[in-house]
Amino acid sequence: MNPVNYLYLAALLFTIGASGVLIRRNAIVLFMCVELMLNACNLALVAFSRMHGNLDGQIIAFFTMVVAAAEVVVGLAIIVSLFRTRHSASVDDASLMKL
Amino acid sequence: MENLIALLVAAPLLGAAVLLCGGRRLDKAGHWLGTLLAGASFAVGLALFADMLGRDADDRLMTQHLFSWIPVEGFQADLAFHLDQLSMTFVLLISGVGTLIHMYSIGYMEHDERRRRFFGYLNLFLAAMLLLVLADNYLLLYVGWEGVGLASYLLIGFWQHKPSAATAAKKAFLVNRVGDMGLSIAIMLMFTTFGTFAFGPVLGAADETSEGRLTAIGLMLLLAACGKSAQVPLQSWLGDAMEGPTPVSALIHAATMVTAGVYLIVRSGAIFNGAPDAQLATVVVGAVTLLFGAIVGCAKDDIKKALAGSTMSQIGYMVLAAGLGPIGYVFAIMHLVTHGFFKAGLFLGAGSVMHGMNDEVDMRKYGALRKHMPVTFVTFGLGYLAIIGFPGLSGFFSKDKIIEAAFAKGGTEGWILGGAALLGAGITAFYMTRVMVLTFFGEKRWQPDADGHAPHPHESPRSMTVPMVLLAFGSVFAGGFFSIGDRFLGWLEPVTGYTHGHPPVSALTVTLATMVVLATGVAIAWAMYGRRPVPVTAPRGSLLTRAARRDLFQDDFNHVVLVRGGEHLTRSLVYVDHTLVDGVVNGTAASVGGLSGRLRKLQNGYARSYAVSMFGGTAILIAATLLMRAV
Secondary structure (H helix, E strand, C coil), X not given: CCCHHHHHHHHHHHHHHHHHXXXXXXXXXXXXXXXXXXXXXXXXXHHHHHHHCCCHHHHHHHHHHHHHHXXXXXXXXXXXXXXXXXXXXXXXXXXXXXX | CHHHHHHHHHHHHXXXXXXXXXXXXXXXXXXXXXXXXXXXXXXXXXXXXXXXXXXXHHHCCEEEEEEEEEEECCEEEEEEEEECHHHHHHHHHHHHHHHHHHHXXXXXXXXXXXXXXXXXXXXXXXXXXXXXXXXXXXXXXXXXXXXXXXXXXXXXXXCCCCHHHHHXXXXXXXXXXXXXXXXXXHHHHHHXXXXXXXXXXXXXXXXXXXXXXXXXXXXXXXXXXXXXXXXXXXXXXXXXXXXXXXXXXXXXXXXXXXXXXXXXXXXXXXXXXXXXXXXXXXXXXXXXXXXXXXXXXXXXXXXXXXXXXXXXXXXXXXXXXXXXXXXXXXXXHHHHHHHHHHHHHHHHHHHHHHHXXXXXXXXXXXXXXCCCCHHHHHXXXXXXXXXXXXXXXXXXXXXXXXXXXXXXXXXXXXXXXXXXXXXXXHHHHHHHHHHHHHHHCCCCCXXXXXXXXXXXXXXXXXXXXXXXXXXXXXXXXXXXXXXXXXXXXXXXXXXHXXXXXXXXXXXXXXXXXXXXXXXXXXXXXXXXXXXXXXXXXXXXXXXXXXXXXXXXXXXXXXXXXXXXXXXXHHHHHHHHHHHHHHXXXXXXXXXXXXXXXXXHCCCCCCHHHHHHHHHHHHHHHHXXXXXXXXX
């Protein structure tokens, strides 16, 4: 199979993620869209790695996964505390630094 | 002996410090202390004079170096004194006349509760004036110059409760500042030209300096002299300065301080000799002022203001003589000394008359005082004869020499200057006769003062008449003493230099012409004021009289040109400040404010809108990168 198709898939996934970030209000959904964008990037990196015949891209993909895991931990904690204080998971409600 | 020079300045300075800081405890003895210290200064001056006379003419310069005042590399100013024949002449005049006037003031200021302070100021003046003539460099001279300006300000405004006195003091100070600026510029120019301002090096190097430089320095020095000596165009303060107590008018505004300008020009003779244009400006200033002062003096009814006009005119003679160069320097100083005697005597006489007439100054309300104040009459009369140049008296010798020297300038210039000096002598005779006749002759025109007290003229106390008598001696004999055998010429020549001028007509003709002019002036004045009764209120008078009463519109001129001009200038500057400067500043602030108001709207707190900007920005960056690659 032509590896370029993976790149198309990655672009599609990234676009879906980006649109979700821009359109949706729910913090959890937003969060998942961010993950989707990250994974689209991973896919692209791996595809490039395959196309160019070196392993750099695959190694970077591992780093991305580790960073994404750490991000999930911090991000979810923020979302939980946001929900506790404002009783809502909408990002538009949290437009001020104060309550 | 040389170590005594500092004492000349130190004695009155000590007096000023003690009297001004001592407080009321000294009220009883303050005037004696002040007079004693002025006398001490005079005594030291006499001792130094005796020592100087004992030396050869070439060896008469005495110097004393106290300490280095501003020791900076390339900029050396010393506190050092320079006593030569010229300074000596001034020292004796200042401390001698000064001591007499201190004595006079004891009586004159007897009823003034601030007499101690008055003597403190007088001592301060003496110290500053002596510093001015003893300084051995221009910077130290400037200290004395400013010092006499300060003392003059304090003394003119001594009766500061009178608004007119306070204003006059301010006016004198401000006009003097213009002249002082000239002196400070001259000193700066000297420093850039010669690298020093000590008399020796500056005046010694003057012949090797370019004429342009010398002219610039000379003109600035002339401006300084105009300010201090009340010469046109900075003459307007002297008439108003008569608001001060009469002894002040006699000492500062007649005999000594106002002659500082003449001293400055004569002292800087080497600079003027190398700058003919500056000399021409000097003689023009002198000639114009001598006529200006004389014309003003003719119309004033205030006895002190008439004498002030006369002072201006006589100093005009001195400046004229000083501007003639080596032909005239000696005679300028000689007239200065004789004028010091007779003008101080005249002012003290005027003070004595005022003392007896309830402080009335209007001569139209005097008359027939000769029987009531015999001593004042005789001393004033001798001063009068001296100033108009009656043969044999002081003014005759000194003024005649100046008129001769003016003719000796040569060419058309000589005729014009000589003619002006001659005419001035005639007008002098006129206005002084007028003062004399109005005050001492005619019938009584005495008026009760504001409180309704009729005046009871009486002779003044001994402390006032003794100085007047001594000054009258000087007025009578000084000129003859100086002139016979050319004593004064021989004394000053080593310092100022002298070349004998040859007038186009013989000296005898000049003298005779002076006598004729003088007699005409006296006769006209007698015809106008002696033979006819004098009205108590001044008649309207001719156009010239009215102009002269207003000081030939000097104040109106200053008001229109300088005050109004200054106001317009400041107003337009304020306008520019409000519109242009403030406009730029306010405009910048407003545009920054408006821009930030717009930018603030981007910071709305919605995370997704930040995300849009981020995506948009990234998209633009990528597009730009791709575009650059494609190109």
